[in-house]
Amino acid sequence: MHIDSRRVSSNQLHTHTNLPSLLQRHLQHRHRKPVAEHSRTAFDVLREALESQPRPLVLDSFCGTGRSTALLAQRHPKHLVVGVDKSAHRLARHVETKDENYLLLQAECEDIWQLLLGAEIPLEYHYLLYPNPWPKSRHIQRRVHGNATFPWLLRLGGIIELRSNWRLYVEEFGLAMHLAGYCGNVFLLPEADPLTLFEEKYRASGHELWAYVGDTSKKLHRDATGVLG
Numbered sequence: 638m639h640i641d642s643r644r645v646s647s648n649q650l651h652t653h654t655n656l657p658s659l660l661q662r663h664l665q666h667r668h669r670k671p672v673a674e675h676s677r678t679a680f681d682v683l684r685e686a687l688e689s690q691p692r693p694l695v696l697d698s699f700c701g702t703g704r705s706t707a708l709l710a711q712r713h714p715k716h717l718v719v720g721v722d723k724s725a726h727r728l729a730r731h732v733e734t735k736d737e738n739y740l741l742l743q744a745e746c747e748d749i750w751q752l753l754l755g756a757e758i759p760l761e762y763h764y765l766l767y768p769n770p771w772p773k774s775r776h777i778q779r780r781v782h783g784n785a786t787f788p789w790l791l792r793l794g795g796i797i798e799l800r801s802n803w804r805l806y807v808e809e810f811g812l813a814m815h816l817a818g819y820c821g822n823v824f825l826l827p828e829a830d831p832l833t834l835f836e837e838k839y840r841a842s843g844h845e846l847w848a849y850v851g852d853t854s855k856k857l858h859r860d861a862t863g864v865l866g
Contacts, residue, residue: 651805690717707731765799819856
């Protein structure tokens, strides 16, 4: 039996008015937080994999069951693709594949971002596929781009791809990237084989799917007044 997936419902109709000031505050102040012990253990597995076979790194943050991680490993066969999710229950639903170039880690994504930065391990690609939208306006700081850890994501580098079935979330993320000085595009995701179970469910329910893709190596020019050009 097919069950329709509900569309995102929010009391917010436009990009959040507080986003520019939030972002400015986060960019001006270095954020630090204690790293959970299980995240450190997971990071050790990642680092050992890179030390035993050095290669570029692809991160699949909030990977859920890891379906997307396995599919991304096929897309990036010469990379180490690492999926990270905090839920052991979701990761336990992963269906193993024969690809040997990916890892699944149970850890806090933000912890892994912080540890990667501390170890000076950059990313070539960073995927954020259907993160929790936190649709209520008052929850702006729980969204990836409104959180104090957003500058970590920027400093990790690489090509960033975010997908959501809530257009406003993607537009806000794109705005945050632009305000931080990076090029990118927001676009309607074309029909293709789904990367995640959420993507499959949303497609089947007739949702429009939106994406942002940007390259953190391409910094926008700022003139003497600080205006982006």
